[in-house]
């Protein structure tokens with residue numbers, strides 16, 4: 169079931185800046201949906217529109233089947249949003265912050281207390297109750313912020329760059345938390361991020377936007393087929409030989425880029441079986457001592473860069489056509 173449906177959505181700010189331009193996308197119930205795009209692509213603008221904070225200029229967006237412009241109260245009751253700025257009041261305790269949130273949503277106080285206790289345990293926040301919020305680390309403040317946003321039992325949770333500025337361990341803890349919300353609360357999650365590994369790990373669907381339009385929307389695995397690039401990885405027995413063979417490979421016309429990773433050479437090439445055999449042949453002819461050669465699909469980062477930098481035109485995948493504008 170579609171819980172978000174966006175059709176030809178456009179947003180032009182008063183400054184004349186057209187940020188969203190006939191944007192189309194859909195989000196299915198229970199999915200983790202990631203919106204990717206470079207800085208200024210319009211990700212926060214879209215979240216602000218969907219959470220009814222600002223109005224679109226034209227087009228239509230429906231949440232849980234209701235037009236967001238006509239049914240603002242319904243939409244607000246059923247969603248929650250964790251913005252980039254943490255919204256905790258440091259003068260209140262952890263529990264008071266959550267109670268305050270429950271009052272904003274007019275939740276019956278007995279029900280609110282039960283729910284808050286459940287969330288404190290589910291988000292593993294019990295151990296922090298004895299400390300002042302101002303002493304919490306950024307990761308714990310963010311965890312509390314998300315727990316607060318779950319007090320109203322939202323059907324859709326918007327997370328605007330939930331792991332920005334976090335260290336690797338806190339980021340991994342946050343990924344687990346986001347997955348737990350999906351599994352345990354069945355909440356649909358709409359998130360924006362600049363970390364492609366994060367989108368890859370978490371998402372059921374990824375949408376990449378550029379110049380206010382959706383370039384592609386698909387699963388992380390399928391997105392790897394949106395570029396005709398492949399990667400050939402050659403593992404050498406001795407790194408000394410890499411300089412010699414690099415020179416030989418540089419002179420071919422089917423390898424666009426060569427990188428070195430420890431004992432391996434990573435070759436960016438066109439998706440073509442023949443290239444694999446040609447590289448193999450060059451290695452054999454030059455008596456290069458290699459222990460492995462493999463072809464792999466590009467990473468999500470390769471796909472993102474390739475799509476974002478692609479020239480204007482259409483790309484076809486399956487039965488969908490997307491505009492590269």
Ligand SMILES: Nc1ncnc2c1ncn2[C@@H]1O[C@H](COP(=O)(O)OP(=O)(O)OP(=O)(O)O)[C@@H](O)[C@H]1O
Nearest residue numbers: 181183185187205206207208209210211212213214
């Ligand atoms: N209130 C506003 N008035 C005019 N222009 C705005 C306003 N808010 C945002 N913009 C512009 O709209 C564009 C998109 O901004 P937005 O914050 O939606 O992008 P973003 O994809 O979230 O960027 P980032 O990844 O850097 O957070 C930017 O050029 C921004 O300067």
